[in-house]
Amino acid sequence: xxxxxxxxxxxxxxxxxxxxxxLSGCASMAPPYELPxxxxxxxxxxxxxxxxASVAAIGWRDYFTDPQLQALIQLALDNNRDLRxxxxxxxxxxxxxxxxxxERFPTIAARASEDRSRTPADLxxxxxxxxxxxxxxxxxxxxxEIDFWGRVxxxxxxxxxxxxxxxxxxxxxxxxxxxxxxxGYLTLREFDERIALARQTTACREESLRIFTRRVEVGSxxxxxxxxxxxxLTQAQALGAQLEQARAAQFxxxxxxxxxxxxxxxxxxxxxEHNPLRELRPGLPSDLLIARPDIVAAEHQLKAANANxxxxxxxxxxxxxxxxSLGTASAELDGLFASGSRAWxxxxxxxxxxxxGGRRHNNLSLAETRRDxxxxxxxKTVQIAFRDVADALSARLWLLRQVAIARTALTTQSERxxxxxxxxxxxxxxxxxxxxxxxxxxxxxxxxxQTRRALQSSQVSLYAALGGGAMDFVSTAANHTQGTSAP
Numbered sequence: 001x002x003x004x005x006x007x008x009x010x011x012x013x014x015x016x017x018x019x020x021x022x023l024s025g026c027a028s029m030a031p032p033y034e035l036p037x038x039x040x041x042x043x044x045x046x047x048x049x050x051x052x053a054s055v056a057a058i059g060w061r062d063y064f065t066d067p068q069l070q071a072l073i074q075l076a077l078d079n080n081r082d083l084r085x086x087x088x089x090x091x092x093x094x095x096x097x098x099x100x101x102x103e104r105f106p107t108i109a110a111r112a113s114e115d116r117s118r119t120p121a122d123l124x125x126x127x128x129x130x131x132x133x134x135x136x137x138x139x140x141x142x143x144x145e146i147d148f149w150g151r152v153x154x155x156x157x158x159x160x161x162x163x164x165x166x167x168x169x170x171x172x173x174x175x176x177x178x179x180x181x182x183x184g185y186l187t188l189r190e191f192d193e194r195i196a197l198a199r200q201t202t203a204c205r206e207e208s209l210r211i212f213t214r215r216v217e218v219g220s221x222x223x224x225x226x227x228x229x230x231x232x233l234t235q236a237q238a239l240g241a242q243l244e245q246a247r248a249a250q251f252x253x254x255x256x257x258x259x260x261x262x263x264x265x266x267x268x269x270x271x272x273e274h275n276p277l278r279e280l281r282p283g284l285p286s287d288l289l290i291a292r293p294d295i296v297a298a299e300h301q302l303k304a305a306n307a308n309x310x311x312x313x314x315x316x317x318x319x320x321x322x323x324x325s326l327g328t329a330s331a332e333l334d335g336l337f338a339s340g341s342r343a344w345x346x347x348x349x350x351x352x353x354x355x356x357g358g359r360r361h362n363n364l365s366l367a368e369t370r371r372d373x374x375x376x377x378x379x380k381t382v383q384i385a386f387r388d389v390a391d392a393l394s395a396r397l398w399l400l401r402q403v404a405i406a407r408t409a410l411t412t413q414s415e416r417x418x419x420x421x422x423x424x425x426x427x428x429x430x431x432x433x434x435x436x437x438x439x440x441x442x443x444x445x446x447x448x449x450q451t452r453r454a455l456q457s458s459q460v461s462l463y464a465a466l467g468g469g470a471m472d473f474v475s476t477a478a479n480h481t482q483g484t485s486a487p
Contacts, residue, residue: 031310038289056287058468077174081259093165097163108141136327136328138344140345142323145320161303171293175469181257231435277460282389288467309368321350321351406452
C-alpha cells in the first residue's frame with residue numbers, strides 16, 4: 001500500500017497535461033483563407049451543344065471499352081515507375097504529416113537510472129572519502145511546447161495540406177498516364193492500319209510490275225512505263241519500311257509506359273471505322289475546380305502556404321515549454337519504492353527572442369511571398385486546365401471537318417485512279433497519269449487514317465482535360481483531414 005501511495009499524484013500530472021493539451025492550439029495566427037477568383041472566361045469557346053455524358057460520372061473502364069486496351073491500362077497503373085514514384089511521394093508526405101502532428105502532443109517516456117559517485121576526502125564535508133549511490137524510476141516529458149498561439153497547429157495544417165496535395169498530384173499523374181497509354185495504343189493501331197494499306201498497295205504494284213515486265217518482253221509497252229511501275233513499287237516499299245520502323249518505336253514507348261513487357265501483335269484487318277469513345281459534355285470552367293486533380297493539388301498547396309504564415313506570425317509571441325517528471329528515488333536499490341521515496345519535477349519555461357537579426361520578420365516575409373507564389377501557381381494551373389479543355393474542344397470541332405474532307409478526298413482519289421487506269425488501258429492517256437493518280441491515292445489513304453486517329457486522340461485529350469476517371473483514383477487521404485487519428 002505504501003508503494004502504491006507514492007503514485008497517487010500521477011493522476012494530478014496527467015490532469016495538468018490534459019489541460020495543457022486542451023489549451024494548446026486554441027488560437028491560430030493564419031490569415032483567413034480565400035480562394036482566388038477564376039482567371040478565365042465563364043464558358044468555353046467553341047461551345048458544344050450536343051447531349052453527352054458528364055465526365056465526372058465516367059470511369060476509365062466505362063469510357064475505354066476495348067478489353068485489350070483496358071488490360072494495357074491496368075498494367076500501366078500497376079507497373080509504371082513514374083506513377084510508383086508519385087505513390088511513394090504520397091507516403092512520404094503522409095509520414096511527414098504524422099511526424100508534425102505528433103508535435104502537438106507531449107512525449108512521455110519511462111526512465112530508470114542509477115548514479116554512483118566518489119567524493120575525495122579533501123572535498124567531503126566530513127573529511128572522509130564518500131561513495132554515494134542514487135536510484136530513480138519514473139515517468140517524464142521534456143521540452144513540450146504548449147501551443148497557445150497555434151504555431152504547432154499551423155505547421156500541422158501545412159503538413160496535412162501538403163499531404164493532400166501530393167495525393168491529388170498522384171491522381172493527376174494517374175489520369176495523365178491513362179491518357180498517354182490510350183493515345184499510344186491508338187497510334188499503334190493507326191500504324192497497323194497504315195502498314196496494312198501499304199502492304200496491300202505493294203502487293204498490287206508487284207503484280208503490276210510482273211505484268212509490265214511481261215509486256216516489255218513481248219514488245220507491247222515501252223521500258224519507260226516499266227520504270228514508272230518500278231518507281232511506284234519502290235515508293236510503296238519505302239513507305240512500308242518507314243511505317244514498320246515507326247510502329248516498333250511506338251511499341252517500345254508503350255512498353256515503357258506499361259512498365260512491363262507487353263504483347264500487342266499487329267492487327268491484320270483493323271476495324272477502321274470503329275470508335276468506342278463516347279460523347280462528352282464539357283460543362284463549365286468552374287467544374288474543373290472539383291474534377292481536375294492538378295487544380296485540387298494547387299489549392300492544397302495554397303492552403304499549406306496560408307497555414308505557414310500562421311506559424312511565422314506565432315513565432316513573434318512567447319514560446320512556452322513544459323518539462324516534468326514523476327517517480328521515485330532512493331539512495332538504496334531496496335528503498336526505491338519505500339515510503340517517502342516519491343520524487344517529482346515540474347519545470348515550465350517561457351522564452352521570447354529579443355534580438356535575432358531580423359530572422360522572424362524575414363521568415364514571415366518569406367511565408368507571405370510563398371503564399372503569393374502559391375496563388376500565382378493556382379491561377380496558372382486553372383488557366384492551363386482551361387486551355388487544355390478549349391484546345392481539345394477546338395481540335396474535335398475542326399478534326400470532325402477534316403475527317404469528312406479526307407473521306408471525300410479519298411473517294412475522289414479512288415475514282416481518279418480507276419479512271420486513269422481505264423484511260424491508259426484504252427490508249428487515251430499516258431501511263432504518267434496513272435502514276436500520279438496512284439501516288440496521290442496512297443497519300444490520301446494514309447492521310448485519312450492519320451486524321452481519324454487524331455480525332456480519336458482529341459476525344460481522349462478532352463476526357464483527360466476534364467478530369468475524367470478521377471473517381472477511380474480517389475484514396476482515403478481525405479479521412480485524415482479531421483485529424484482524429486494519426487496516419
